[in-house]
Amino acid sequence: MSSERYVKGLNKLSEIDGEASHQIIDSLQDIAPDLSRYIIEFGFGDIYSRPGLDLKSRQIATIAALTAMGHCQPQLKGHINAALNVGCLPEEIVEVIIQMSSYAGFPAALKGMAVAKEVFDAREIKIDLP
Numbered sequence: 001m002s003s004e005r006y007v008k009g010l011n012k013l014s015e016i017d018g019e020a021s022h023q024i025i026d027s028l029q030d031i032a033p034d035l036s037r038y039i040i041e042f043g044f045g046d047i048y049s050r051p052g053l054d055l056k057s058r059q060i061a062t063i064a065a066l067t068a069m070g071h072c073q074p075q076l077k078g079h080i081n082a083a084l085n086v087g088c089l090p091e092e093i094v095e096v097i098i099q100m101s102s103y104a105g106f107p108a109a110l111k112g113m114a115v116a117k118e119v120f121d122a123r124e125i126k127i128d129l130p
Contacts (some may be wrong), residue, residue, distance in 0.1 A: 006037060009045025016048070016055060016082045059083035063096050067112035068104035076112060080119045089114075090125050 002010075013021040028036035048058060059082055066076040083093055091117055101109035120127065 003041065005041040005045035007043055007045075008038035009043065012044040013040060015066050016044075016059075016086060017078065018085065020078070020081065035064055045126045055086040055090055056083070057087055059086055060092065062094055063112075064100055065094060067100040067108055070108035071106060073111060073115050076115045077119055080116055081123075084119070084125075086124065090120055090127050094127060 010021075013024075021124050024039060048055070053061070059079060062079045063076065063083055066072045066079060082091055086089070094113070097109055097112040097116055098113060119125075
């Protein structure tokens with residue numbers, strides 16, 4: 001039986017990421033279904049469902065954090081897609097990643113930008129350069 005937190009989290013995850021969200025659940029079922037449940041209940045049921053920030057702001061913060069970490073490319077890819085889904089402009093995502101070069105260094109920013117380019121290319125998004 002699904003808890004209220006799980007249902008709330010699954011609904012929020014689906015709002016952000018649509019059908020792609022089910023890949024998270026499915027990919028963990030054979031090895032760590034509890035991890036999937038924790039991500040959905042805590043990450044999306046508790047954190048992403050809080051009223052203090054809109055989804056666009058949450059995705060910008062998440063992209064910044066994942067870029068700064070420098071070793072989370074699969075998660076960064078998912079959150080860049082999610083950011084686009086909730087209204088972030090590609091140019092905003094690029095700026096967030098550039099901003100991280102000052103705090104996380106150029107290697108982390110370069111990795112982040114490579115992920116952004118991969119997402120934009122897959123979605124056939126062209127960046128409006130200044």
